[in-house]
Amino acid sequence: MKLLPGIIICALLGTIAWTLGLFLPLGAVTFSILLGMLLANTFKISSRATPGISFSEKKILPVAIALLGFSLNYNVLLSFGVLPLILIFLGIPFTILTALIWGKLFGIEKEQALLIGVGNGVCGSSAIVAVQGVVKTNEKNVGMSVAIINLLGTAGIFILPFLLSLTPLFSQQIKGMIIGNTLQAVGQVTAAGFSLGNDTGQVAVIVKMGRILLISPVVLIVQFIRNPKAASLEKKTRAKVPLYILVFILFSAINTAGFLPESMTEALQFSGEVLLITAMAGIGMKITFRGLAQQGKNSLMTGILTWAGQILFTFLIVFPYQILFL
Secondary structure (H helix, E strand, O other): OOOHHHHHHHHHHHHHHHHHHHHOOOOHHHHHHHHHHHHHHHOOOOOOOHHHHHHHHHHHHHHHHHHHHHHOOHHHHHOOOOHHHHHHHHHHHHHHHHHHHHHHHHOOOHHHHHHHHHHHHHHOHHHHHHHHHHHOOOHHHHHHHHHHHHHHHHHHHHHHHHHHHOOOOOOHHHHHHHHHHHOOOHHHHHHHHHHOOHHHHHHHHHHHHHHHOOHHHHHHHHHHHHOOOOOOOOHHHOOOOOHHHHHHHHHHHHHHHOOOOHHHHHHHHHHHHHHHHHHHHHHHOOOOHHHHOOOOHHHHHHHHHHHHHHHHHHHHHHHHHHHHHO
16 A cells, blocks of 8 residues: 555656647657656655655566567568667677776776766666676766766657657658667667657667667676686676566567457557556656756766767768668
């Protein structure tokens, strides 16, 4: 019962967001985040609601993302050939190297620059926590890196869709690849991608999943570079792919193969959308304007310029492809 007040608040905000999304082009997911931010920064949230809000953010969101697998079709991604693979396999090392360069120029610790690069390049907080065990840096660097990555990803939910809406040259699928290759967390990719439409959201999430699956290889590579003689990783540094990601991949494969009746997949898709909007309200209520303003200047600039380079790199890859092949 202690979860109920917070879940009800998130559900009410989600309902309002859904209604607004029917009439305004911003999208229900974006409205849900904005309403959550507005509520949390205008009123003091009761401690009775906190458990339910945290539950919506941390437990409902993974279920929503898993169910969104029923809205995805891998044939969409396969139609683009090697482009997604190029973006992922070149984009991650480029982003990490960019962070190390900017970090050196701004005089921040190499370990923190590496965490910022991995967080930007792979999958946000999860990648930072996974690599942290290898680089053995202090908690302050980890906390600041996580905060900066979340700040940039939150800003990206609004900035990227706005910028992409100004570029009619790109197809919906190409826009999805840009979002999937440049935003840091699955929830952020989902919010930004589906705010531009289902086609964009589908491709964005699939590309993002490709990046997430490289968490373990990235940790192994970082470990090898720092300690080539290490025969194996310590148990605590091993990066595991979250269960909901594996379920998402399974559901996507089921949908691609057409095993389930269309009416059933539509019902599951709708359930995922409802849960996603509810969870986004919880995420919005965790974002405070004061918290966004408290990041270290040099570390923040390293994160911003790394992310900008990541976006530019992605544009330079997809733009020629769009011109030549689409």
